[in-house]
Amino acid sequence: MQLFINRYKNQITLISFILIVSAFLIGGDFKNIALILATVVAGVPIALKAYQALKMKAFSIELLVTIAVIGALFIQEFVESAVVTFLFMFGDYLEGRTLEKTRSSLKELVDMAPQEATVIRNGVHETIPAEEVNQGERLIVHAGGKIPVDGEIIAGEASINEAAITGESIPVRKKMKDAVFSGTIVDSGYVELIAEKVGDDTTFAKIIELVEEAQESKSKTEKFLNKFAAIYTPGVVGLSLLVYLLTRDLHIAITFLVIACPGALVIGAPVSNVVGIGNGAKHGILIKGGEAMDNFSKVDTVVFDKTGTLTKGKPEVTDYHVFGTEDPEELFKDIARAELISEHHLGRTIVQAAKKRGLDISGDVDEGEVIKGNGIRATVDGRLFVIGNRKLMEKENIAITQEIENVAVDREKQGNTAIFVAVEGEIKAIISIADEIRDDAKEAISEMRQNGVKKIMMLTGDNEYTARLVAEKLGLDAYDAELLPEDKVEYVKRLKDEGHVVAMAGDGVNDAPAIATADIGVAMGEGGTDISMETADVVLMADQLKQFSHAFSLSKASMRNMKQNIWIAVGTVVLLLIGVLNGTVHLASGMFIHEASVLVVILNGMRLMAFKRDKKKLKNSGTLETDEVVL
């Protein structure tokens, strides 16, 4: 029965409409019969739904309408009963159609999912459904094809459109050993790859799941509204009873019942969030739910990590200064071997630099220890290497002579990070590493200020000089240097205690604790590492700062949109109630306005689908930032 009704809902609505129209066209005795028929045809599905909800102990809007319609039949207002049931069904139909539209951004994303894959099994090319690819299998993707799994390129070269993951549609060049993602499209060229993650484990599948969950998770306002509706709906029944007792006018009481339905209120808030989150997902921004959206819009203080967030995070060795008589080449080889144990990006930079110079850095390190935020200690070929920052040298009681200090400060003033290398307790070299400021950093920061962020600051584990240089170049309000991960946490906590609403943006791995502490944690995605996707409230998949400002203005726009919807909903109900009490609004016209208000809030929410950052503003400030800042 219920299935039948659901399937033919549109036809039922149409029949009720035809009955109402013919009632007025033919008139006479037929009129009332047709109207009653129309009421029954459209009323039964509503009553059934009301009954089912009631069985689950839920007071639904359908229940209010059902009571009202029965009442209208009782006082023989057949026109009103027929029109109300029809309008309710028709409104339901329109809601369904428009709600589907609000979900379309996510649907577009889901539709990007790869369908089939070409695998090479025993030298034969086979085309199979994408979910049947096994881990470790070899696949081939030609130009125009979709990459069906996450994997590593083992042959070929291609430019790949990664919009499905990053929202950025400019193709990226990928070659041997590069990672490719499911859902991205080979623009030109061809690649062969080995499947590393398949099916639901791919980054793409995880994004979809996250967005789905995010759209479901309710903001505080929504939770409040839902609770409110749960008390409000039965309350309305009681109130209309009261109205009847006071006025002794059943007609007014019934009208009151219908008009006070909280329809627009219940739909209005979620719609803004769903559309807003969908818009973000399309631009490579994952916002994890209505709550995150709400908090993000209130942020007045933004804290950035420096390396990998404000800078490109691709540091290079710019200078290598050796003190004493040791062979620079041999020494560098040993340093790189020691740094093999380091997960830190500076350590990795040294290892890479050694590889680039063609040095052989194979061989085990005898003993090694990572000192978080400071550097490493390792024994290489029987010699103890202590490599890291000033603090580490102090801790290990290694003397920094004036000569060495001068070299270090000189390098730091030019924006380098100076890394001290001590062998057996004596400093033998300084390695300078520098990182470039991101091209879009300045622009993104000025956009954030325009959007109402009061304080923008930077926290870094890097040295004072480099930090000051970056902060000055970008015009930041404050910075603090030479911090450990736990210092960053303390700093964020302090800001929160001072009453600021703090967003912390970092690269997701090092900064995970601070990101988790902030009111809003923002992770630069780097193609979406698992940790950042789990701990952060907002993930920027394309690893670009301009996404940060888009996300921020989007959250503001969504919250504004939600408030508008609440005002529209509450305003309509108040106006209608006044109308009912002074006799200008009747049952049918009240129902019509009520349904219209539901549609208005949905349509208002849909405006967010097209939300973009102001393009013109972007161009103007973009031209300012032509000179590359080297640090």
Add this chain to the structure above:
Amino acid sequence: MTKAVFQLEPLTCPTCVKKIETALTNQDGVDMVKVLFNSSKVKAEFDEKVVEHGELETIIEKLGYTVKGTKVS
């Protein structure tokens, strides 16, 4: 414990969520039910020995929602 995801036709009323959740939770062998309103999906964790995913599908259909696809893992 088996996990299943049922894809339904677009859900329009927020009360549907409660209906489906209650009906499935009351079924023996069902551990966890989550209805995703906006993506019109039902996620369920259940004991395949006590109840089969086909039966859960029937419950949902009986409530009046067409199940378009099922993914069991």
